[in-house]
Amino acid sequence: MSSMKRIIECVPNFSEGRNPENIEKIVAPFRGKKDVKLLDYQTDEDHNRMVVTAVGGPEGLKAAVIEAMGCAIDVIDMRVHEGQHPRMGATDVVPFIPIKNVSVEETIAFSKEIAEEVARKYSLPIFLYEKSASRPERQNLAHIRKGQFEAMATKIKQPEWKPDFGPQKIHPSAGVTAMGARMPLVAYNVNLDSSNLEIANEIARKVRHISGGLRYCKGIGIELKDRGLVQVSMNMTDYTRTALYRVFELIKIEARHYGVNVVGSEIVGLVPMQALMDTAAYYLGLENFSVDQVLESRIWE
């Protein structure tokens, strides 16, 4: 049945955001490949960095990623790379995100399979991160990348920084790469009818994970000066475990304490269909609802 088609998203970050020819060489492997779709690529000259967004079936995506990483090694020399964004490799980081008919576990396995292959093929050290991490301290990309390319030649020699795949020395021109599975992020903001930033910050502290709130929620208070409002601005790091409606209802409850009201919310950028299906299903008390009942999911398969 066609509904079993598997889709993974890949958002590799490359350390090239200036030279158009090099950019095109790195992006090219994601074009015109069977079962792979290049959704977007954004370059930043100040960062000297490019973020590619592609989706596809495991096989096609694997071939495209490996090829693109080879192109990055060909055209980028980290020894002369300059840019404002922290970076440690020609291909800096490669997250894989389960989108459809793929479990997190399968995505982790997929990321390790690619990591093993690129490490061998290019003699490139790979650190597994996020859900693929081999130890807790490697979940966090910032922690792996600390010191950046310049410090990595020394850092990698320490026993605790032995890479998960590849040699225990940096690739001379391409450095090292982090690779792993993560859930889709949803940028979700809830607006309050108050201009008091401290209230938004206090509510953010109550609902976010780090200070006692929901497991897959990061958040801060933000001032929307032109509207005279404040906002709890969040990153939902796993909407399948911490649902949007749960944080929305929780903020409504916390807001009462300050005598303020939730006046609306917003999703910034992309959101997986399932996140909003779960929301609709919760509020309507839907029984036995499946995403296969969505007309478009039949059409688009």
Add this chain to the structure above:
Amino acid sequence: MSSMKRIIECVPNFSEGRNPENIEKIVAPFRGKKDVKLLDYQTDEDHNRMVVTAVGGPEGLKAAVIEAMGCAIDVIDMRVHEGQHPRMGATDVVPFIPIKNVSVEETIAFSKEIAEEVARKYSLPIFLYEKSASRPERQNLAHIRKGQFEAMATKIKQPEWKPDFGPQKIHPSAGVTAMGARMPLVAYNVNLDSSNLEIANEIARKVRHISGGLRYCKGIGIELKDRGLVQVSMNMTDYTRTALYRVFELIKIEARHYGVNVVGSEIVGLVPMQALMDTAAYYLGLENFSVDQVLESRIWE
């Protein structure tokens, strides 16, 4: 930009549900055509009828429908047709449903374009119905079809039953066809914690259009004997005008009067993504949300 791809759904009903060879001949034009996807076809031997569900861009769909109607004329003879379902033509009725980047108005125009062409090509009388109807009394298919194939030779001679396209006499073997644009139907049921069918019926009367309720809602009470519950069982005939959450909240309000509670709801069969997006957006108070933000809508374009 690829997001402007237009998609129309077509659900033609043919008066053949028994002969596999004939069935395949009629379905064949929807297969393997560029830009057309056959989603489903269901045959019923008792009804001696087949319902085809296909989606596609206007051009491809137009060609497929016209070809399939020609095949139906070739293989079906209404003079010898028997079946339990009311019918008036070899191709009985052809609804067109706007799905993506197509307005109702454009779908009406599209249905008329096809009606004009098949009428001319096959000397087949066409009645425009639903949103394409040329007069109010032709909106209702049952009204057009009253008397069925057997009465149609006489009925069509009456001035008020002059067809919208084609000759004012039936096609000898293929009868007449109704054709028109309609919105997608959503079968939506709301469950009550009561075993009293009369309560479900009374609430249905309050929320459905015909007896004073919401404009695009049809509904009746139903008993779910095995669960000891009753249900308000509805057809939402235009979810863009009468939203699912509106009828859900209204039923909650009406249920209070009887001291019963809404315990859940269900969507039967397919539902357009937008109907559930609207629901999520309502309950979360989403500002400036667009269906283009749904990740899958980017992938599947």
